[in-house]
Amino acid sequence: MKLKKDSTRTEDGQYYGRITDAAIDGAIDYKNRPADKSKTGRWPAVLFIMGSTAIERMAFYGIAMNLVSYLTLVLHEGTAQSITNVWNWGGVAWITPLVGGFIADTYLGRFKTIAIGLLIYQAGMVLLTLTVALPALKPPPCPTQTNCTNVSESSVKLFFFALYLIAIAIGGVKPCISTLGADQFDEEDEKERPMKQSFFNYWWIAVTGGAVVALTVLVYIQDHVGFGWGYGIPTVGMVFSTFLFLAGRRRYRYKLPQGSPLTQVAQVLVAATRKFRVKVPANAALLHETYQPEKRNILHSNNFRFLDKAATPRGEEIKESLAGDEGSVNRWHLCTVTQVEEVKLLVKVLPIWFTTLMFIVTSQQLGTVFLRQGLTLDLHMGHHFKIPPASMELTCSLTALLAIPLYDRFLVPFVRRFTGNERGFTLLQRIGIGLMITVLSMAVAAIVEIKRLGVVKEHGLQLSKSPLPMSVFWLTPQYSIMGLAQVFGWMGMLEFFYDQAPDDMQSIGTALFLSNTGVAHFLCTAIVNILGQVTGRGGRENWIQPVTNQSRLDKYYWLLTIMAAINCVLYFIAAWWYTYKQATRQSNEKLVKVAPSEAPLPE
Structure with missing residues (x-):
């Protein structure tokens, strides 16, 4: 493949194209490119991508993690309606990356697809901020949460239009930005291959860092100052995210789209x-x-x-x-x-895709059902400070932030001694550990819910909207365990679908992982709807009632525990059957270097 005439070569021996031509279109010669001789290697280029990702994730989680609160406290939706609306929106946001990945790999390349997605994202954020900030577009305040006045139907439609515009934009950003970051490292380069294997761990730190800001600063502002400011700040942040991504355009490596x-x-x-x-x-x-x-x-x-x-x-x-x-x-x-x-390869990953759906289903309880539990509990930390309910997910994020460096620096070298695999665990082993941890998380959630319902019954608060005399910190174990599960399961899945996808389809490979999350959102909705129909038969009470204190979330959690355990068995069967991709590259007319994805270390 020839470089275009307007590409340039810098002091460290890398080829970069100009933004108007090769940089966007994706010109790079991976076979003949000189070695990267810079002291910092590829990380400066990656930092632009990770910085943009952190801000974009702050904006996304600033919406997603407290959306149930907005739908409940501002738009006055019930438990089932608010949860299913969040899951439906999340489903679209995580399904659209399949389209974005296809467009990137087929027509536009990753850079252009991300840039267009960020611009649409910006428009959606502006519109969403207006719908929650302008008095004419939102309901009047209702502190008592009884006999509240609802907003007009047109205003509600405008709110959801803005949400789904953001979901479409996410389809262009999410499948490509982590893939573009991984593209900065050459799998065939002895120096860069270990960096590429560590990239996904540190990329996840950027994602989690953005989530931490959303779960602390943004959620607090939304609950105590207003959603106008709470959405306005990430709207401004998206301007910086777009600028930061474009600022690194001359340092990135690009791959040409290879056709449909x-x-x-x-x-x-x-x-x-x-x-x-x-x-x-x-x-x-x-x-x-x-x-x-x-x-x-x-x-x-x-x-x-x-x-x-x-x-x-x-x-x-x-x-x-x-x-x-x-x-x-x-x-x-x-x-x-x-x-x-x-x-x-595409056929072989499908059983893994299906058997990891349940992992995402359990993860989606964090910002929905777990949050509904938190809204009923005592949120005080000390005498004067109240924790925003959505901030409890910070426990999950902090657990992940602490565990990722420990995993990369200590656990991987330790396990490597026994397995001989340079990753420590194979990708499928890592995912499997995550799946087993989610079973534990759901079981703990069920036990805590039994305790919460005991307090409800003891004080006769089934119909009360007052906080229970039970601290919200009782939810900490289930959040923390889920954070540990994500270090293994979520990150393992992201790396697996990228690594095992064909070289020409790695945006689609990442999108396949993201679509797993989207389908799981809709699966969550289906489970809740089916439960409503089955458990409500014959005049019996539905497990999930509009009032959380009247619901039987403990039974719901035990059901998820059983489903997750059965799914683990199916996953291990699929993982045992799977064979990893092995690839070679031609160099100087000779076939050299077998590069299996899960090769043992040389003796």
Whole structure:
């Protein structure tokens, strides 16, 4: 791949394109680029991305973590309605990255997709701030929360329009920004590969750091000053996020969009179907393959042998394959081994995708059901200070912030001695540990809820909206355990879907992880709706009532505990079956360096 004429070479030997051409379009030569000789390596470029991410996450969590409070206390929605509205919005926000990832990998590249997404994000934040700040667009204050006046239907629609505009913008930002950060490190470079493996840990620190600011400063302002200021501050923050991201544009490495991945998948399926009677050779070396300097080749695997028919030459195709002239090969008739293996990778990750849904379902209780519990408890810390209920999730974030450096600096080197894996745990092992921890978190939440309901019954407060004589800090264990689960499960999933995606589809790979979160939001809504129908039959009381003190959240948590435990078993079966991607790169006309994703350390 040739660099464009307006690209430049800096003192540290890196190629950078100008913002009007190569920087946006994505010109970089990974095979022939000189080594990075700068003392700080790729981290200065990454810091621009991580800084922008931290501010954007502050804005997102400043909305998401206290949205139940706004819907409940300002728009006067009931428990089930407010929770399902949050989950539905979150579902869209986490599903749209599939579209954004596809656009980035196919047409625009990651940089352009992120930049456009940030601009739409900014417009949504401005509109959302106006809807919660202007008196004409919000209900009048109702301190007693009884016989409250509702806002007009048009104002409610405008509020949700702003929310969903932000959700669309997130679709362009989230699947690409972490992927662009990981792209700054070359997997084939001995110096940069360990940095890339640590990147996701430190990127998560940036995400969690933004969440911490949202859960302390922004949530406090929203509860004690007003949502106008609480949303206005992150709106200004998004201006700085956009500026910071664009400021690093001349330092980033870029990858060219490689065309529609759907077309590549379709070519393999069509070619394999055309040759359904062709026998696949026992020797994989007889399958069609070419070597491209700008990407790695994926080694042949024995899974889904039917698809290998697409790479099996026949007739005149044998001559074309031996000639190595890709220009004369019709990809709808003959595909490369790498192209076939890319389709296999997408198929193989699906069982992992399905069996990690339950992890996200349990995680989504943090800002919804856990928060509804917190709203009923005594929020005082000392005699004069009241904790904003949404700030309890800070316990989860702080646990993660403390655990990530310990994990990276101490646990990984310790475990590495026994496993021989440079990551310590394999990616699937790390996810599995996270899944098991969520089972514990749900069980603890159920036990705490039994205690809370005991206090409700003891003081006869089933219909009261006054705080219970029980501290909100009783919720600390379930929040902390969930924070530890995210260090293993959430971060492991993010790295897994990025790492195991084909090189040309890594934005889509990240989007696949994010879509997992979106589907889980809708699954949460479905669970609550089904529970309402099943538990409310025959005149019995629904487990989830509009008034939290009349609900049976303990039974709901025990149900999630059982579902999470069963899911763990299914996950371990899928993980046992999975085989990791192995890739090679051609250098100086020779095939060198096998780079399996989960290779043991050399002896």
